[in-house]
Amino acid sequence: xxxxxxxxxxxxxxxxxxxxxxxxxxxxxxxxxxxxxxxxxxxxxxxxxxxxxxxxxxxxxxxxxxxxxxxxxxxxxxxxxxxxxxxxxxxxxxxxxxxxxxxxxxxxxxxxxxxxxxxxxxxxxxxxxxxxxxxxxxxxxxxxxxxxxxxxxxxxxxxxxxxxxxxxxxxxxxxxxxxxxxxxxxxxxxxxxxxxxxxxxxxxxxxxxxxxxxxxxxxxxxxxxxxxxxxxxxxxxxxxxxxxxxxxxxxxxxxxxxxxxxxxxxxxxxxxxxxxxxxxxxxxxxxxxxxxxxxxxxxxxxxxxxxxxxxxxxxxxxxxxxxxxxxxxxxxxxxxxxxxxxxxxxxxxxxxxxxxxxxxxxxxxxxxxxxxxxxxxxxxxxxxxxxx
Amino acid sequence: xxxxxxxxxxxxxxxxxxxxxxxxxxxxxxxxxxxxxxxxxxxxxxxxxxxxxxxxxxxxxxxxxxxxxxxxxxxxxxxxxxxxxxxxxxxxxxxxxxxxxxxxxxxxxxxxxxxxxxxxxxxxxxxxxxxxxxxxxxxxxxxxxxxxxxxxxxxxxxxxxxxxxxxxxxxxxxxxxxxxxxxxxxxxxxxxxxxxxxxxxxxxxxxxxxxxxxxxxxxxxxxxxxxxxxxxxxxxxxxxxxxxxxxxxxxxxxxxxxxxxxxxxxxxxxxxxxxxxxxxxxxxxxxxxxxxxxxxxxxxxxxxxxxxxxxxxxxxxxxxxxxxxxxxxxxxxxxxxxxxxxxxxxxxxxxxxxxxxxxxxxxxxxxxxxxxxxxxxxxxxxxxxxxxxxxxxxxxxxxxxxxxxxxxxxxxxxxxxxxxxxxxxxxxxxxxxxxxxxxxxxxxxxxxxxxxx
Numbered sequence: 001x002x003x004x005x006x007x008x009x010x011x012x013x014x015x016x017x018x019x020x021x022x023x024x025x026x027x028x029x030x031x032x033x034x035x036x037x038x039x040x041x042x043x044x045x046x047x048x049x050x051x052x053x054x055x056x057x058x059x060x061x062x063x064x065x066x067x068x069x070x071x072x073x074x075x076x077x078x079x080x081x082x083x084x085x086x087x088x089x090x091x092x093x094x095x096x097x098x099x100x101x102x103x104x105x106x107x108x109x110x111x112x113x114x115x116x117x118x119x120x121x122x123x124x125x126x127x128x129x130x131x132x133x134x135x136x137x138x139x140x141x142x143x144x145x146x147x148x149x150x151x152x153x154x155x156x157x158x159x160x161x162x163x164x165x166x167x168x169x170x171x172x173x174x175x176x177x178x179x180x181x182x183x184x185x186x187x188x189x190x191x192x193x194x195x196x197x198x199x200x201x202x203x204x205x206x207x208x209x210x211x212x213x214x215x216x217x218x219x220x221x222x223x224x225x226x227x228x229x230x231x232x233x234x235x236x237x238x239x240x241x242x243x244x245x246x247x248x249x250x251x252x253x254x255x256x257x258x259x260x261x262x263x264x265x266x267x268x269x270x271x272x273x274x275x276x277x278x279x280x281x282x283x284x285x286x287x288x289x290x291x292x293x294x295x296x297x298x299x300x301x302x303x304x305x306x307x308x309x310x311x312x313x314x315x316x317x318x319x320x321x322x323x324x325x326x327x328x329x330x331x332x333x334x335x336x337x338x339x340x341x342x343x344x345x346x347x348x349x350x351x352x353x354x355x356x357x358x359x360x361x362x363x364x365x366x367x368x369x370x371x372x373x374x375x376x377x378x379x380x381x382x383x384x385x386x387x388x
Numbered sequence: 389x390x391x392x393x394x395x396x397x398x399x400x401x402x403x404x405x406x407x408x409x410x411x412x413x414x415x416x417x418x419x420x421x422x423x424x425x426x427x428x429x430x431x432x433x434x435x436x437x438x439x440x441x442x443x444x445x446x447x448x449x450x451x452x453x454x455x456x457x458x459x460x461x462x463x464x465x466x467x468x469x470x471x472x473x474x475x476x477x478x479x480x481x482x483x484x485x486x487x488x489x490x491x492x493x494x495x496x497x498x499x500x501x502x503x504x505x506x507x508x509x510x511x512x513x514x515x516x517x518x519x520x521x522x523x524x525x526x527x528x529x530x531x532x533x534x535x536x537x538x539x540x541x542x543x544x545x546x547x548x549x550x551x552x553x554x555x556x557x558x559x560x561x562x563x564x565x566x567x568x569x570x571x572x573x574x575x576x577x578x579x580x581x582x583x584x585x586x587x588x589x590x591x592x593x594x595x596x597x598x599x600x601x602x603x604x605x606x607x608x609x610x611x612x613x614x615x616x617x618x619x620x621x622x623x624x625x626x627x628x629x630x631x632x633x634x635x636x637x638x639x640x641x642x643x644x645x646x647x648x649x650x651x652x653x654x655x656x657x658x659x660x661x662x663x664x665x666x667x668x669x670x671x672x673x674x675x676x677x678x679x680x681x682x683x684x685x686x687x688x689x690x691x692x693x694x695x696x697x698x699x700x701x702x703x704x705x706x707x708x709x710x711x712x713x714x715x716x717x718x719x720x721x722x723x724x725x726x727x728x729x730x731x732x733x734x735x736x737x738x739x740x741x742x743x744x745x746x747x748x749x750x751x752x753x754x755x756x757x758x759x760x761x762x763x764x765x766x767x768x769x770x771x772x773x774x775x776x777x778x779x780x781x782x783x784x785x786x787x788x789x790x791x792x793x794x795x796x797x798x799x800x801x802x803x804x805x806x807x808x809x810x811x812x813x814x815x816x817x818x819x820x821x822x823x824x825x826x827x828x829x830x831x832x833x834x835x836x837x838x839x840x841x
Contacts, residue, residue, distance in 0.1 A: 200824030203766035357682035
């Protein structure tokens, strides 16, 4: 991503000539917003095509053993059976008559949906279904509200995952940026050397540290819960609910931070050090500007694009790492749902989860690209970022 | 090549790298020796074996070295097998057909805790009439307790703690309500409460055999709370086998995946840069699509739907990672290298595309990819463990991740079997840290820009 923006040519285009210089600052701002919007829309379209291709590959892999056909057939059967039970005539039939009736209806539906067509044609239909999150019925798992629709099951679980990972990543970002800045200011100090020495510990994923945290704080010290999202039964009072949620979030968030914080801080610190040896920083120091201002305007600002690229890569690994972390902490998110689906061999849920993760990754990439457009002046002034 | 060698020589200046190299060396030795000492088939047979292989091992026993750290000396396993000649067999002919065999199992019990289980396995040889066995338990202070009578089949086992008559007898004897059989047998009556009486115990068995060529052999097992160097799991299996065999598997998976993905990614980047145009553009687009495809969920899907063999997983990991985002980094470097005069010179003398890519472009960035490979190893080692923790480990091979998976499904943390999770985790973090420490040092050696800051 970084090279896309850096690699493009950012000559000032013919549009920005004498006329636009003469135009008011307000007009320029409007134009800026317009550019960012156009940039985002183009980015969005490009990403959508990318997601479509990614999901299509998932569909192909998933159907290698005809699994998607089975899911589809099962959901047709379910629908037919549901429709039939509502029919009073159906209730008066004998068992054999019922079976014949259902089989005939299923046969008809198969023709209607074109399941007898070759796979290439059907694969595009699967793609459309997956992209519109029309994900069929689960075989075993059920949402808490009792629905068997995969979409409902996943939507019910999504908020808890977002709460956990949103908090952890925001914390990680701010902790890493501020510690990184501090360390770059006094590099070579003891704390700086500590962070360098501890950076290799990020080789272990979050769930791994989670096991130890549970061992220490839940099993030995008995001060924090083993897992789950709120205490059982869930508190009625919203304040108590939030407190209970916070209490349950301490360990998983700490595990995520432990697994990523040292390496991320080390990376950011290195970025900051590279930029703080630039001439303009020396110049600013010579001018006697306060160090806070130098940090914010002269060091942090040009480093942000690098930092955001780094964060994007980190987020992608964290998202998929969620599957095990949530299982270890019994956190009712989509990661744990995925693990349960594996245990129950529930194919529709497994396929749907891959699609959801694809979407989450695409969303991550898009949001970061958008922030990129906001922080990187080269994207704003020229149109460098759009040419690929 | 000489830059690479001198780079490795410079590693000596980094103490963390030396520690890492020592650990890696140790792991490599374990990885080489284990398959020789326990061949593949033997390891699979042992790991998939049931009670017939592991019957005499205790269930969920901690490693024996735990006793070094605690003031309480926990019971270790005591196994006495008459077929192996551990006890003396006294045969007394009673009549033409019947005889009496006496086996006295005498053992020293110096531990502070009661054994969790006590079983006498019998292996009798007879045609029609089953032998009759009488057991007498003799404590160090000379008390004799009638422990039971039974008629074993061809191969039977007498579980002391399941004998209700013995339990009631012991209740009367010790005067303690609901005392378990094992506590009753080992209790010291002179002390308040339940205390183990240390000393030499004797289980005297008298078997009456009613056929001329009948015979009987017995194995007495006092199960321990600690066992072996790594302890045992819920199926009585010795964890040492899984921990030892996990080493070559983890190292092979990590190294092959890291080398495979890095070398292929770099080659693809080199091809793209050299041929440029539509080839380069196609590679760029594939990289972007690949960034959206979630690796772990796809691996899990394939593992659940098709096969979970470790070879397939390795292949899939490499296939899905070769178009990783690192292509963009390599591409940026190759772009610069492509413009260097020596590549122009090669082109001028008429070198083929392949020659330029493999002899001029790729060697130039070898110093860069060596740290990248070493840093990548731990993440693949942990990926393999992650799959196993989700229950998608290789179906036959024992690995570190599978041990953690067993432990967490059996509630090891909740039940206090900490060793079960700590030992495989320790090995995982040890190998992960070793590679990461060496990789970070290599990165500093080969990227001088990093050395300054």
